[in-house]
Amino acid sequence: MKKVNKLAFAVIAAIGVSGCASTQVGDLSRDGAAPAQVAEQKVSRALPSYGSRGGYRYRRFAAVAAQS
Numbered sequence: 001m002k003k004v005n006k007l008a009f010a011v012i013a014a015i016g017v018s019g020c021a022s023t024q025v026g027d028l029s030r031d032g033a034a035p036a037q038v039a040e041q042k043v044s045r046a047l048p049s050y051g052s053r054g055g056y057r058y059r060r061f062a063a064v065a066a067q068s
Contacts, residue, residue: 041066 047060 042063043066044061045064047062049060050057051060052058
């Protein structure tokens, strides 16, 4: 049981240090630019079509420039 707990901890730690969601914040602070000074903000918009893989339907999204 200890081996399973150690393996689970190692997997979770690897996911945590891989930078899943926190890399964009680090990139902005490294360049010294505040988020308000970014010239073009991107947002996700749903496309009118659906995808299909393995018998499951999923919604498709695209990154577009945000409207002011």
